[in-house]
Amino acid sequence: MATARTDYGENEHSILYAETSGCCPLCSKSILFRKPGSSRLNKGYEVAHIYPLNPTPSQVTALIGRAAPQAINALENVIALCPSCHTKYDKDFKLDEMDKLRKIKDGFLVEARANATVADYKIQEEVYEPPRILRRLQLLRGWSHEEVSEVFARGTRARRAHGVRAPR
Template identity: 35%
Template sequence: MSNLRKKYSEAQNVALLSQVSRICPLCSEPLFYKKAGKSFKSFEIAHIYPLNPTAQEKLLLEHEERLSNDVNDENNVIPLCEICHGKFDKPRTVDEYRTLFEIKKRLIERSGQEAMWKRYAIEEEIGKIIELIYHDPSLEDDTEIEFIPKEVDEKLDSTISRPTKNKIKGNVREYFVFIREKFSELDGAELDLSEIISLQIKAYYLKQKNMGLDQQAIFENIVAWINAKTKPKTNDAAEILASFFIQNCEIF
């Protein structure tokens, strides 16, 4: 018996489109176009594992991992532009299936992270540290800070990419002493504030670790969480803080 194509609700369509940020995840083309001042859809909801696979497709994908046993489940569908949808479906290949599977898997994981942000608080005073990263005049001094990030070297494993590792080490060299001093100043105004924030960071890290994520994913997720909670002007500040907490032993 053939599976019927599900008609997704308006809310489900909005959620699916938000998940891919309103662009085709394969070619990065917008999934809407404007004409005469109005927006029109230029996407289709594609099934990652086929809605009604042919005998050949069943054989082709027999040993491939699936995101849901229900082909109409939101975890098995993704908005694509019409051209990419057509290319993906005909002819279907294992490599293209794996590519879209991994894209959707990462999107699902990111959605889970976003839901987690609400459950994990972080003291709003951390925003003061971020502002100091941008505006404190002492950081404009050309004085070299002699500081070797030994903890980083010892703690980062092979799952961290070389560019990310170098970025973390650079952040630690340039900002660790500065941020540690600023946390100490905050503690003078509010007792043990830095310890509270450290425990919050540690709790979020342990949640990531218990999910079985590698260090690269954990670092990126912690940066995204700090970003979401503090809304800095750029992503750099969240990366600097995450790097500080690696050296300070709350992460990894």
């Protein structure tokens, strides 16, 4: 019995599009297009299953020893591809291509988890620095409101080789 393909909603499509940054991960073509004379952008990608949804007999043979994902239609097993790459991937199935797509998708998932973790933690807007250190850092960073004139050794205001306040 064949597994039914899930009809992904707008939120899922937004996630899949955002993962790829608007480009097919295999050929780098834009996955949105504008019809001539139109100002609207149209979806120019297809949702491809990394592990085949309904493997053919030859794919079943090639996939021996590789476990199918628990949820075959989950977002973790699908990726947005341009139509030509999706067709090529489905028609000319190779384990190398599947592994390549799996690695790309895993990178997307790691990045999404990292972004979610950062969003969970409130990052301090300002780092506290003790007043004495803060004053020194202000001078070093050049954002002090004081007017400081620098005196370089052997400059016009230097009395000796070590500057204005050099020991006598």
